[in-house]
Amino acid sequence: MAPECAAPAQEQFDQIWKAYKGAGVTIVYCGYGDGRTGMAISAIQLFEGRALGELDFRANGVQCGGQIEALNALREGIHRKAQRLTQHPRYGTPTIRSTLKTISDRMRRVRAIEGR
Secondary structure, eight states: OOOTTTOOHHHHHHHHHHHHHHSSSSSOOOOOSHHHHHHHHHHHHHHHHHOOOOOHHHHOOOOOOOHHEEEEEEEEHHHHHHHHHHHHHOOOSSSHHHHHHHHHHHHHHHHHHHHH
């Protein structure tokens, strides 16, 4: 179990996503149902393409600054990957390009709201 308020590494976010995708139904619970649970749920939502910002992370129960910073870094990494994929010829089909552009646009709006 991770210590309360610990900021996860990218590998841990990847493990959360892999467990979620492989299980079909997932229960996320850390003992109190706030910080670590909210962080895991926020990470899953980011991987699913939702445009979340700090207010959303807090609404999910994330309490610690380090976790919010880690989620912001995850969000930016997903955003950069989506931008790179839209330029790749293999993923250049109109449907995929449109989906990735939607995700990228959502991320830009979240950054604008947060003043980044």
